[in-house]
Amino acid sequence: MFDILHRVGIQAPPLDVYGAITRRDALAAWWTDDTRDQAGDVIHFQFGERGFFDMKVLERVPGSRVVWEVVDGPTEWIGTRVVWDLQAEGDGTTIRFRHQGWREQVDFMHHCSTKWATFLMSLKAMLETGKGRPFPGDVLISIDWD
Amino acid sequence: MFDILHRVGIQAPPLDVYGAITRRDALAAWWTDDTRDQAGDVIHFQFGERGFFDMKVLERVPGSRVVWEVVDGPTEWIGTRVVWDLQAEGDGTTIRFRHQGWREQVDFMHHCSTKWATFLMSLKAMLETGKGRPFPGDVLISIDWD
Numbered sequence: 001m002f003d004i005l006h007r008v009g010i011q012a013p014p015l016d017v018y019g020a021i022t023r024r025d026a027l028a029a030w031w032t033d034d035t036r037d038q039a040g041d042v043i044h045f046q047f048g049e050r051g052f053f054d055m056k057v058l059e060r061v062p063g064s065r066v067v068w069e070v071v072d073g074p075t076e077w078i079g080t081r082v083v084w085d086l087q088a089e090g091d092g093t094t095i096r097f098r099h100q101g102w103r104e105q106v107d108f109m110h111h112c113s114t115k116w117a118t119f120l121m122s123l124k125a126m127l128e129t130g131k132g133r134p135f136p137g138d139v140l141i142s143i144d145w146d
Numbered sequence: 147m148f149d150i151l152h153r154v155g156i157q158a159p160p161l162d163v164y165g166a167i168t169r170r171d172a173l174a175a176w177w178t179d180d181t182r183d184q185a186g187d188v189i190h191f192q193f194g195e196r197g198f199f200d201m202k203v204l205e206r207v208p209g210s211r212v213v214w215e216v217v218d219g220p221t222e223w224i225g226t227r228v229v230w231d232l233q234a235e236g237d238g239t240t241i242r243f244r245h246q247g248w249r250e251q252v253d254f255m256h257h258c259s260t261k262w263a264t265f266l267m268s269l270k271a272m273l274e275t276g277k278g279r280p281f282p283g284d285v286l287i288s289i290d291w292d
Contacts, residue, residue, distance in 0.1 A: 005150070007256035107242070110153055114154055117152075
């Protein structure tokens with residue numbers, strides 16, 4: 001099994017970061033503007049005609065940890081998990097991100113690794129400046145990145 | 147062993163991308179402005195007081211592939227390899243990037259994965275707009291990222 005890892009520091013307290021990865025309106029403000037609730041604790045993330053991800057929320061610990069399991073979407077993603085670990089650091093939060101359980105290091109995994117980084121930047125920008133860049137406007141933003 | 151993967155499309159021909167990851171002046175324009183030649187096909191990348199990486203060039207196939215081996219730098223990096231595979235696609239180039247051979251999924255690996263993404267953006271910006279954001283000015287830039 002293979003994992004995509006990332007780490008990013010955000011100038012916002014852990015509970016705010018937690019809110020940004022659990023509230024539908026906040027998720028829509030940094031990942032895809034077409035984010036919907038589904039039955040059974042599943043969140044549907046639609047990316048126009050490119051595709052979608054259905055994430056079942058497996059864990060939700062305020063200010064600390066969120067775990068999603070991919071229950072529908074691209075074949076390569078189904079059964080993988082997305083793990084968000086949040087840690088207070090100074091006035092901010094360090095996110096340790098892991099998209100774990102890829103069965104092969106396919107080309108799509110290269111792509112998703114880079115795209116996750118850009119969406120993490122969008123999340124950071126949303127929390128620090130009030131404005132993210134969710135799909136379909138997911139272009140880069142001019143901010144510090146540490 | 148664990149790998150960091152990324153993929154990015156750049157609107158520049160493969161030979162230009164190849165030049166940007168082999169010429170010292172070009173490397174200095176997107177990764178760190180303090181890039182130096184050393185004896186024995188080694189390139190020294192210095193990041194102020196934060197540290198450095200010494201990369202031995204193992205392979206160099208014009209327009210197609212470059213492989214570096216880390217011969218000095220942070221303990222976690224020594225012995226790992228950075229592999230650049232370039233493929234012509236339309237008028238541009240797809241880079242498939244792999245930093246392979248991490249012995250453990252340490253916290254530093256999370257950080258480096260995200261930083262590689264931001265430096266790949268810097269490389270893309272340098273080739274597409276003429277201006278990268280190498281260390282110490284490695285902040286994000288406003289460009290499309292596909």
